[in-house]
Structures are given as C-alpha cells and as structure tokens.
Amino acid sequence: MRDPEHCRMKHTEEQRDLILKIEESEEEEKHHHIKTGEKIHSQTESISLPKRRDNKCFICRQCGKSFTYKRNLKVHMRVHTGEKLFTCDQCGKSFTHKKNLKVHMWIHTGERPFTCDQCGKSFVEQGTLKTHMNIHTGEKLHECDQCGKTFLWASGLKKHLTVHLQEKPHSCSLCGKRFYHLQNVKVHQKIHTGEKVHVCFECGKSFIRAADLNRHLRIHTGEKPYKCSNCNKKFSESGHLKKHERIHTGEKPYKCSHCDQRFNQSAHLKTHERIHMGEKQPVGGDITL
Numbered sequence: 001m002r003d004p005e006h007c008r009m010k011h012t013e014e015q016r017d018l019i020l021k022i023e024e025s026e027e028e029e030k031h032h033h034i035k036t037g038e039k040i041h042s043q044t045e046s047i048s049l050p051k052r053r054d055n056k057c058f059i060c061r062q063c064g065k066s067f068t069y070k071r072n073l074k075v076h077m078r079v080h081t082g083e084k085l086f087t088c089d090q091c092g093k094s095f096t097h098k099k100n101l102k103v104h105m106w107i108h109t110g111e112r113p114f115t116c117d118q119c120g121k122s123f124v125e126q127g128t129l130k131t132h133m134n135i136h137t138g139e140k141l142h143e144c145d146q147c148g149k150t151f152l153w154a155s156g157l158k159k160h161l162t163v164h165l166q167e168k169p170h171s172c173s174l175c176g177k178r179f180y181h182l183q184n185v186k187v188h189q190k191i192h193t194g195e196k197v198h199v200c201f202e203c204g205k206s207f208i209r210a211a212d213l214n215r216h217l218r219i220h221t222g223e224k225p226y227k228c229s230n231c232n233k234k235f236s237e238s239g240h241l242k243k244h245e246r247i248h249t250g251e252k253p254y255k256c257s258h259c260d261q262r263f264n265q266s267a268h269l270k271t272h273e274r275i276h277m278g279e280k281q282p283v284g285g286d287i288t289l
Contacts, residue, residue, distance in 0.1 A: 119225045135238070136227055 058073040059066045062080045067073040075097070078084070084094035086101040090108045095101045103125060106112065112122030114129040118136040123129045134141070134152045142157040143150045146164045151157040159181065168178035170185045174192045179185045187209055190196070196206035198213040202220040207213040215237060218224070224234035226241040230248040235241040243265055246252070252262035254269040258276040263269045 118227055119223070121225070135225060138229065138241075 057066065058068070058070050060073060060076055060080075062077075065076065067076065078096045084096050086096075086098050087094045088101060088104055088108070090105070093104065095104065106124045112124055114124070114126050115122045116129060116132055116136075118133070121132065123132065131153070133139075139152075141150075142152070142154050144157060144160055144164075146161070149160060151160060162180040168180050170180070170182045171178045172185055172188055172192075174189060177188065179188065190208045196208050198207040198210050200206070200213060200216055200220070202217070205216065207216065218236040224236045226235045226238050227233070228235075228241060228244055228248070230245070233244065235244065246264040252264045254263045254266050256262070256269060256272055256276070258273065261272060263272065
C-alpha cells in the first residue's frame with residue numbers, strides 16, 4: 001500500500017481544486033449529462049475516473065487506508081463510526097454492509113446455499129463449508145508448536161495447548177480426579193450423578209455427552225460423513241476411518257513390549273500379548289492384519 005503522506009503530497013493546488021469541483025458536482029451529476037450519440041456520460045465521470053483509477057487518493061484519516069473511490073471510503077468509515085444502516089426486519093439485528101444482512105437473512109429463511117459434495121450437508125456461509133471439508137480431507141492445518149500434534153479446528157488446538165501446562169487446575173469434588181478444562185470436570189461429574197440429559201428421539205437411549213448422542217444418531221440415519229481418500233469407503237466415525245486408512249498406509253503404530261511385532265489396531269496387540277502372558281487365545285482369535 002502506498003504511503004498515505006506520499007499520496008497527499010502528489011496533489012498540486014490545481015488537483016485539489018479539481019477534486020473539490022468533482023465533489024461539489026456529485027449531487028448534480030444525476031441531472032447534468034453530456035449526450036454523445038447513444039451514450040450518456042456524466043461530467044464527473046469524464047473528469048475524475050482516469051485519475052481515480054491511477055491513484056488511491058481517498059484516505060481514511062482514522063487508519064490511513066486509501067481508496068480509489070469516495071463511496072468506498074464512505075462505506076469503510078462505518079468500521080470506525082460503528083454505523084449500521086442495514087437492519088433485519090425479523091429480529092432487529094443491524095449490519096454495516098448489505099451483503100452481511102443478506103447472509104444473516106438465510107438464518108430466518110432456512111436457506112443454506114453452500115452444500116458439501118461429499119455428504120450433502122449444507123451451510124449458510126461458504127467459509128463454514130470450507131472448514132467442514134477438513135473432516136473429509138483429513139487436512140489438519142492447526143499444529144501444536146510444543147509436540148507437533150495437528151488439529152482440524154483452531155479451537156481444538158487451543159484446548160490441547162493446556163495439556164502442556166504443568167498443572168491440571170480443575171478437580172472433581174467427588175473423586176479428586178483432575179482436569180485441564182472446567183467443562184471436562186462438569187461432564188465427568190455426570191458419571192457420579194448418573195445424569196444423562198441427551199436423549200435419542202428414535203429409541204430413547206440417553207447419553208452423558210451431546211457428542212455421544214450425535215455419534216449414536218448415525219445408527220438410525222445411516223449417515224457416514226467420513227470418507228477414505230484412497231478407496232472412497234465411508235464410515236460413521238472418524239476413529240473407524242483412521243483405523244481403515246492404515247490398510248492403505250501400512251502403518252502399524254502398536255508395538256509389542258515383549259517382541260518386535262507390530263499391529264495396526266490396539267485390539268490386535270492385546271490379543272497377541274496373551275501369547276507372552278501364557279493366556280489361551282479365544283476361539284477364532286487369530287489376528288487379521
């Protein structure tokens with residue numbers, strides 16, 4: 001961006017007079033036009049447009065940002081003044097820009113114009129759809145600078161960072177178990193109280209956490225939002241997709257502590273370790289990798 005002061009200095013006295021003349025004529029331009037054949041040009045346009053396209057000379061005195069057109073500066077000034085001209089006639093909420101009101105109105109109309117081509121889920125905003133797509137692609141853009149662990153959401157990273165704190169500041173008053181997050185304490189305490197407030201409307205089964213209910217509901221809906229990028233097989237839970245993808249990658253993260261054998265699932269490792277423990281494997285307990 002050009003230095004605002006430099007932009008100001010480029011104006012000669014003659015240019016300042018011309019700009020003043022242009023601004024004064026803006027109110028009259030609707031009534032004073034010059035006809036040239038079939039085309040109509042305003043005097044203001046014929047004088048000002050070439051210069052405004054070459055230089056961003058409408059400068060905000062609050063932050064120094066410059067604009068090519070005066071109307072853009074006028075709209076920008078609402079950021080500083082807090083002026084919100086566009087009001088929702090449904091709930092009274094006001095907005096600085098007309099396009100923001102338009103997006104907001106979709107909340108009332110139920111319109112969701114941005115649809116995921118993987119699972120069909122729809123969204124009000126394109127940015128929300130873009131973030132949602134990370135579920136299907138598995139792309140994790142948010143990385144912890146302490147341990148390198150990555151997350152789909154910035155909120156997930158923020159929550160994770162407290163793991164690196166030396167203390168767990170929140171504790172359960174009933175059993176003393178400690179947690180990094182107060183919300184986790186509240187959820188944990190429902191184990192003691194037996195409170196299950198999240199109820200499935202299909203079968204009546206209840207859950208402690210909303211996330212558990214949402215996962216359960218996929219049994220009834222058949223929804224499988226997690227798709228393998230290698231073979232397009234779909235899964236109802238992200239954990240199932242992660243396990244499946246090891247078939248393609250050959251990853252075997254679970255190593256036997258007694259020998260060097262590795263496994264792609266923790267259940268397979270547990271079954272294998274019974275050999276070292278002298279336990280008999282259950283019938284049909286062969287490990288399939």
